[in-house]
Amino acid sequence: MKYRMIVSDLDETLLGSDRKVSKRNREAVQKARELGVRFVPATGRGYCSIRGTLDELGLREKEQEYVISYNGGAVTENKGERLLHFQGISFEKAEALFSRGLSYDVCIHVYTKDMVYVYRLNQNETDYIKGRMDVQEFFTENLDFLKGQEIVKVLYVNTSLQLF
Numbered sequence: 001m002k003y004r005m006i007v008s009d010l011d012e013t014l015l016g017s018d019r020k021v022s023k024r025n026r027e028a029v030q031k032a033r034e035l036g037v038r039f040v041p042a043t044g045r046g047y048c049s050i051r052g053t054l055d056e057l058g059l060r061e062k063e064q065e066y067v068i069s070y071n072g073g074a075v076t077e078n079k080g081e082r083l084l085h086f087q088g089i090s091f092e093k094a095e096a097l098f099s100r101g102l103s104y105d106v107c108i109h110v111y112t113k114d115m116v117y118v119y120r121l122n123q124n125e126t127d128y129i130k131g132r133m134d135v136q137e138f139f140t141e142n143l144d145f146l147k148g149q150e151i152v153k154v155l156y157v158n159t160s161l162q163l164f
Contacts, residue, residue: 049133
């Protein structure tokens with residue numbers, strides 16, 4: 001069986017704790033590419049946040065090389081950062097998810113095509129996203145400032161929640 005494509009998550013999978021691609025992983029990706037296998041990074045983050053990783057892998061600005069971002073909400077060709085597919089959520093759905101999150105002890109991320117807005121940013125989350133992506137903190141208890149923008153997803157985060 002010949003593989004045509006390898007799709008890999010980035011954070012805590014392809015990337016190490018230093019947020020870099022290890023030498024071993026870079027060599028494996030290069031060997032696969034030499035065999036004609038396409039390597040496609042996949043991430044919950046936006047395309048702009050993984051440019052450094054694409055540089056490490058030699059995939060940036062490559063024609064017919066792609067990235068899956070926003071948990072499948074977007075597919076981008078690396079050459080010219082050409083957006084091929086985008087599937088967001090409605091403003092109404094984003095507002096409902098955001099409103100629901102207000103009643104829980106969670107940090108809330110709201111992803112648009114170009115920015116991640118964060119409500120209730122805390123030190124744990126600041127430490128985690130450092131070096132991964134740029135965010136803009138906001139303090140209003142509604143998303144009115146995002147009306148008219150394309151929203152990709154709403155994410156809740158609480159790393160200190162004890163489930164068991």
